[in-house]
Amino acid sequence: MTFTKPGGQVGGYRNEVDQQKLGPALVITAGLILGMRTIRWEATHSDGLAGEEWEKEVEHSARVAKRMLTFLTTRYPDLFQCKKVPWYVATDEDSPK
Incomplete structure (x- = not known):
């Protein structure tokens, strides 16, 4: 699990399929x-x-339904509701010495 210090610099956002909404x-x-x-x-x-x-x-x-949804979410993620997930910029404090 990745975690960052509060106040880490957000480098941008990437769109990911919202897996929690795929249940129905x-x-x-x-x-x-x-x-x-x-x-x-x-x-x-x-x-x-x-x-x-x-x-x-x-x-x-x-x-079969699970395999089909997995295929569709990987090949055609725009068909599903997405969420923006932040990605963080590494700083000198984040790299080991």
């Missing part, structure tokens, strides 16, 4: 992928636990 997008994307993969399944009702096949589909959908 990940849930929606996983739900859409799950829906597309299971649309042809026959509707069933069970009072017990979810079937093993269903659990595998949910896990796979979440994994």
